[in-house]
Amino acid sequence: MERVINRDKGNDKTSDMEMVLIDKRGSQRVRKIRGFYQELEKQRDSILFFLAPADVKNTAFLTYDHKQKGMDDEQWLYLPALRKTKRIAGKDQSGSFMGSDFNYSDMTEPNIDDFVYKKQGEPVVEGMKTWQIEATPKNREVASDTGYSKSVMFVRQDNFVPIRSVSWVNRSRKMKFMKVVKLEQIEGIWVVLESQMATKEGRSVVHSTYLRNSNVRFNQSLPKEVFAVRQLEKGLPGF
Amino acid sequence: MNSTSYLPAAQRLNVVVVMLGLALPTVFAQDPANQGDMDTSDLLGEFDFGPPANLPPSEPVAPANPKKWEIDGFLRSDLSYTFAGDAPAPGQPDYRGITKLRNTLQLEVPVRMSPKWNGFVSGQFFYDFAYALKDRRNFSERVLDLYEDQAELREAYVSGSPWPGLDVKFGRQISVWGAADYVRVVDVLNPLDNREPGLVDIEDLRLPVTMSRIDLSWDRWTLSGIAVHEVDFGRQPVFNGQFYPFSVAPPREFQPSESLANTEVAVSLTGSLPGLDLGLYYAYFYDDIPHAETVGGIPRLDHSRLSMTGLSVNGVTGNWGWKAETAWMNGLEFNNLPSERLSRLDALAGLEYSGFKDTTVIFEVVNRHHLDFSPVLRAAPDFQNENLTQYVLSARRTFLRERMSLYSICSFFGAGLQRGSFQRFSAEYELRDGVALTMGVLFFHTGDQGGVPDTYEDNDILFMQAKYSF
Numbered sequence: 001m002e003r004v005i006n007r008d009k010g011n012d013k014t015s016d017m018e019m020v021l022i023d024k025r026g027s028q029r030v031r032k033i034r035g036f037y038q039e040l041e042k043q044r045d046s047i048l049f050f051l052a053p054a055d056v057k058n059t060a061f062l063t064y065d066h067k068q069k070g071m072d073d074e075q076w077l078y079l080p081a082l083r084k085t086k087r088i089a090g091k092d093q094s095g096s097f098m099g100s101d102f103n104y105s106d107m108t109e110p111n112i113d114d115f116v117y118k119k120q121g122e123p124v125v126e127g128m129k130t131w132q133i134e135a136t137p138k139n140r141e142v143a144s145d146t147g148y149s150k151s152v153m154f155v156r157q158d159n160f161v162p163i164r165s166v167s168w169v170n171r172s173r174k175m176k177f178m179k180v181v182k183l184e185q186i187e188g189i190w191v192v193l194e195s196q197m198a199t200k201e202g203r204s205v206v207h208s209t210y211l212r213n214s215n216v217r218f219n220q221s222l223p224k225e226v227f228a229v230r231q232l233e234k235g236l237p238g239f
Numbered sequence: 240m241n242s243t244s245y246l247p248a249a250q251r252l253n254v255v256v257v258m259l260g261l262a263l264p265t266v267f268a269q270d271p272a273n274q275g276d277m278d279t280s281d282l283l284g285e286f287d288f289g290p291p292a293n294l295p296p297s298e299p300v301a302p303a304n305p306k307k308w309e310i311d312g313f314l315r316s317d318l319s320y321t322f323a324g325d326a327p328a329p330g331q332p333d334y335r336g337i338t339k340l341r342n343t344l345q346l347e348v349p350v351r352m353s354p355k356w357n358g359f360v361s362g363q364f365f366y367d368f369a370y371a372l373k374d375r376r377n378f379s380e381r382v383l384d385l386y387e388d389q390a391e392l393r394e395a396y397v398s399g400s401p402w403p404g405l406d407v408k409f410g411r412q413i414s415v416w417g418a419a420d421y422v423r424v425v426d427v428l429n430p431l432d433n434r435e436p437g438l439v440d441i442e443d444l445r446l447p448v449t450m451s452r453i454d455l456s457w458d459r460w461t462l463s464g465i466a467v468h469e470v471d472f473g474r475q476p477v478f479n480g481q482f483y484p485f486s487v488a489p490p491r492e493f494q495p496s497e498s499l500a501n502t503e504v505a506v507s508l509t510g511s512l513p514g515l516d517l518g519l520y521y522a523y524f525y526d527d528i529p530h531a532e533t534v535g536g537i538p539r540l541d542h543s544r545l546s547m548t549g550l551s552v553n554g555v556t557g558n559w560g561w562k563a564e565t566a567w568m569n570g571l572e573f574n575n576l577p578s579e580r581l582s583r584l585d586a587l588a589g590l591e592y593s594g595f596k597d598t599t600v601i602f603e604v605v606n607r608h609h610l611d612f613s614p615v616l617r618a619a620p621d622f623q624n625e626n627l628t629q630y631v632l633s634a635r636r637t638f639l640r641e642r643m644s645l646y647s648i649c650s651f652f653g654a655g656l657q658r659g660s661f662q663r664f665s666a667e668y669e670l671r672d673g674v675a676l677t678m679g680v681l682f683f684h685t686g687d688q689g690g691v692p693d694t695y696e697d698n699d700i701l702f703m704q705a706k707y708s709f
Contacts, residue, residue, distance in 0.1 A: 020295065026291060054708035099642065164286060177286055181290070207640065
């Protein structure tokens with residue numbers, strides 16, 4: 001699991017994300033986001049600018065994900081209607097990210113020490129050898145924080161990318177199934193370009209999210225000002 | 240005036256029912272058994288889903304060569320129905336029934352001038368058919384001017400970063416200070432739209448004014464200097480309007496000219512430190528709330544020049560957010576103490592809890608304490624109290640994957656909740672991307688002097704809104 005989490009993801013990254021939210025009647029909602037990410041020695045920073053739909057345009061979300069144990073992540077949200085930046089509680093990672101099937105915990109790196117991992121096998125998935133790994137939260141607090149009581153991942157053995165995962169939603173009968181639809185190497189780094197997360201109750205899909213990443217670029221030496229709280233109010237960087 | 244020394248039962252019930260309704264489904268959520276162990280083939284067999292056939296084709300999220308400018312904005316229709324009023328006195332306007340039937344168009348044009356410079360222009364236009372429906376002749380010209388139609392420039396500014404760490408912004412803009420969500424303590428720079436207390440959309444509440452702003456940032460700190468060139472005291476209800484708080488017309492209001500001498504100035508130092516946001520503020524500005532005075536035997540309203548020194552701090556711990564603000568206001572003037580300038584100390588404390596699933600609860604309490612208070616200030620026309628306490632409790636919960644929101648805000652005045660209150664409950668549903676419907680109700684309860692005016696007692700309102708954002 002350390003190799004999965006620590007695989008090369010570049011020193012920084014910019015990408016565009018499009019999420020299509022699909023309910024069980026087939027009705028669709030679309031979210032568009034431009035994201036900037038950087039990996040520092042002691043923290044991972046990310047700043048997301050929401051570009052669509054129109055009623056959330058210019059909303060921005062900044063996260064300092066501290067690697068140091070015991071140090072809480074820091075998050076700020078800019079609300080354009082109020083012209084105000086607000087520091088928000090970062091603990092509830094179990095909430096849905098923008099109404100999608102992805103939790104906030106799905107969008108960030110897990111803390112490897114919070115889980116017990118068990119290898120369950122080496123099945124072949126879509127012609128690729130994988131490791132089947134079960135991850136169980138060490139305590140109820142972690143389960144509550146992440147929103148999952150257990151997860152099983154299928155990790156490709158050649159590039160350490162999880163290409164399938166199954167997660168049991170905490171305090172619910174629902175399960176979430178994530179599958180990678182399109183995976184490519186960009187600048188030598190494996191990038192998930194398309195994936196889908198479906199929430200099932202029994203055998204029925206109750207909601208799903210199709211996630212597309214595009215315009216992915218690495219190692220651009222992003223200016224540190226991009227990840228300052230001020231940038232939330234200033235808006236999308238113009239470089 | 241009414242005098243209630245406790246929160247009326249109806250208000251308590253409103254608050255309790257709504258807060259429980261928002262929190263209980265999460266608190267008592269069942270913890271059903273998970274589906275048990277599944278073998279590998281069972282698990283892999285569950286990936287029998289794929290993208291829908293009608294998945295929209297992939298489009299650039301942000302084009303490689305973005306347009307220099309674009310048009311954004313919204314179209315909004317609002318309906319208000321006042322249901323608690325008695326028939327008006329003869330010759331007075333009737334504010335029962337439909338009191339708003341307004342269509343609003345807001346256009347926003349962001350302009351990309353260069354990689355380092357941007358511009359932004361917005362304008363808002365509305366027409367309210369309610370006055371034509373009720374016969375316009377029943378309303379004064381001042382009421383019609385303020386409420387029937389509007390065409391105004393909102394924000395219009397140029398902003399840029401000429402050097403790393405230096406940001407400038409010139410033009411009509413909004414600058415928000417402090418951490419409070421509902422009560423203003425250090426947030427003094429922009430006037431407010433108070434024409435319809437409790438009904439104004441949050442995005443319309445602060446009014447832009449012409450400012451020059453310079454921000455110098457380093458590390459996690461920002462030093463800001465602001466000059467406000469435009470003298471604007473906001474929008475207040477006018478005599479004979481639905482929300483005018485007094486029974487007599489006000490005296491003439493003195494309007495200072497816009498000159499260098501009347502420029503407002505402000506400085507702030509803010510820091511986003513690990514676990515904590517901190518702000519130090521100073522402003523020399525006009526008080527948006529006028530005071531009565533008598534000049535040459537003639538009563539008039541004037542606006543004091545105040546200085547404000549303030550501090551705000553906020554942080555988060557787990558699921559809890561906390562905030563505190565304090566401001567020392569100096570230079571307050573009153574009719575009954577004409578030769579004196581008084582000071583006031585405002586202090587706010589607040590908590591925010593987001594531990595319930597998809598729910599946020601916010602509580603704020605503020606006290607405004609007049610230093611060197613004199614009992615003569617209680618009398619007309621000042622109507623001041625030594626202390627004015629306000630409590631605000633709000634809760635918001637989202638459902639259906641953020642498609643629907645339930646929102647409540649309850650505000651109470653007076654340390655013993657004796658100066659009245661208002662409660663607003665609303666539900667918003669997203670029909671599709673960019674299209675939202677909102678319905679709600681607003682209750683007013685009057686109390687002792689200094690809180691909710693007596694004239695608001697019969698102003699309970701049902702409201703609806705349809706909004707299309709583009």
